[in-house]
Amino acid sequence: MGLRTTIIGVLGLILAACSGYSPLYKSLEGQGLADVHVRNIAMQEVKRAAGERRVAQLVTQKLMRRFSGAEHAPYVLDMAIEEVLSTIAVRRDATDQRFSLQLNGRIYLYRGEEKVMDVILSTSAAYNVEDSPYGTEAGRERARQSAASTLSDEVLLQVARYLADVR
Numbered sequence: 296m297g298l299r300t301t302i303i304g305v306l307g308l309i310l311a312a313c314s315g316y317s318p319l320y321k322s323l324e325g326q327g328l329a330d331v332h333v334r335n336i337a338m339q340e341v342k343r344a345a346g347e348r349r350v351a352q353l354v355t356q357k358l359m360r361r362f363s364g365a366e367h368a369p370y371v372l373d374m375a376i377e378e379v380l381s382t383i384a385v386r387r388d389a390t391d392q393r394f395s396l397q398l399n400g401r402i403y404l405y406r407g408e409e410k411v412m413d414v415i416l417s418t419s420a421a422y423n424v425e426d427s428p429y430g431t432e433a434g435r436e437r438a439r440q441s442a443a444s445t446l447s448d449e450v451l452l453q454v455a456r457y458l459a460d461v462r
Contacts, residue, residue: 331362357447
């Protein structure tokens with residue numbers, strides 16, 4: 296058993312030493328994120344309240360903290376976001392009990408005039424319908440914030456992965 300463990304350990308070290316190995320959860324620092332300028336993050340269709348516009352603001356703020364490139368940066372990022380609400384649970388009296396708030400985002404990364412990335416991302420968060428309208432709206436807002444944070448994390452990951460592959 297000791298010999299087998301040693302052999303497995305040595306094989307693991309050999310595989311880790313391969314030049315093609317890249318850890319999945321490595322740090323994003325120094326990956327050219329300063330080369331990206333966030334130009335436009337916008338909601339596709341604002342149908343309801345001002346809270347939908349807040350999603351684009353939250354995503355923009357988070358992305359601009361990480362992508363610090365100015366207007367003359369080699370890469371430019373645009374994103375369109377759509378919010379979709381759907382019922383996922385109904386009470387016995389046929390009223391809605393729980394909703395799913397889904398954010399669909401499409402990111403476009405340009406190098407100069409050339410589009411180098413066109414990716415569709417999606418995330419969702421659920422919230423309950425409360426007895427008070429304020430409670431329901433507060434739950435919806437928390438779901439929006441959670442989904443916007445997850446969506447911006449996915450954008451960061453996709454763009455960093457692209458930039459790492461290009462270099």
